Amino acid sequence: MRENPSLDVNRYGPWALIVGGSEGIGAASACLLAAQGFNLILVARKAEPLSALAQELAGAGVEVRTGSVDLSQPDALDRTRALTDDIEVGLLLYIAGANDTRGNFLELDPQVYRSVIAITVIGQAEFTRHYGGLMRERGRGGIILAGSLSNFCGSATVAAYTGAKAFSRVFTEALWAECVEMNIDVLHVVVGYTDTPAMRRLGLDTSSAQSPEDAACEMLAAIGNGPLLLLGGEASLKIATARSQLADRGEVIRTAGTPRRESMPHVSAN
Structure with missing residues (x-):
């Protein structure tokens, strides 16, 4: 049976900001944190799932604020700050960053890779700098930045995505080293194969994938054990190790990189 993690609201609260909090691991984290008394700010692009989740959490006796924010736009942090400048955010979870468009980099619409870089590179850096800076002033807090198994090597048709995820991991590792003396816990979470709505929308077979609830439990339980958490158990470790040689x-990239989508198991032909 899964054991829910216990986080200290006095250390990481009273508010937790979840960027990418409308579904998947972000939504599962929101439910776990609400059950422990954290007030929540949930930010994502689509307003409808945010509203539905906020209604679901209403019975937990905590306050929930939501914001429909396009994280690929330059005003993403300003729009989020409009929800948080009057409160104390002690925990930042940046879970956003899924990829739904593939193609050879030299043939892609520039907006595709600009969005990937804006959300994962610029977004993580900007949100971390602002909310982490406030945590530094208070002398406490926690930051979790999510990445992907794809960060360990470049892969064809996802050049910007794998590059952005590599930035996320190395950036978080450096941040962890800097923040130890500031009493801020920092963790990079390498997300493995997870049964999220984003994966199912791609038509992928997620029957053997880790559940968002299990991933969220594992992630929150490890916040004080940075800098790196690899979700997905032995299978993910094997992939990460192969990609890190x-x-x-050249041979590593050809044989161990993220496979082209047409060669991945699908529920249906999409």
Whole structure:
């Protein structure tokens, strides 16, 4: 049976900001945190799932604020700050960053890779700098930035995505080293194969994937054990290890990189 993690509201609260909090691991994290007395700010692009989740959490006796924010736009942080400047955010979870468009980089619409870089690189840096800076002033807090197994090597048709995820991991590792003396816990979460709505929308077979609830439990329980958490158990560790080999990188990329979508198991042909 899964054991829910216990987080100290006095250390990480009273408010938790979840960027990408409308579904999947973000929504599962919101439910776990609400049950422990955290007030929540949930930010994502689509307003409808945010509203539905806020209604679901209403019975937990905590306050929930939601904001429909396009994280690929330059005003994403300002729009989020409009929800948080009058409260104390002690926990930042940046879970957003799924990829639904593939193609050779030289043939992509520039808006595709600009959006990927804006959400994962610029977004994580900007949100971390603002909310982490406030945590530094208070001398406490926690930051969790989510990445992907794809960060360990470049892969064809997802060049910007794999590059952005590599930034996320290395950035978080450096941030962890800097924040130890500030009493801010920092963790990078490498998300493995997870049964999220985003994966199902792509038509992928998620029957053997980790549930968002299990992923969220594992992630929140590890917040004080940074800098890196690899979700997905032994299978994810095997993939990460294969992709991290330094010798013969060309062969590593050809054989161990993220496969082209047409070669992945699908529920239906999409």
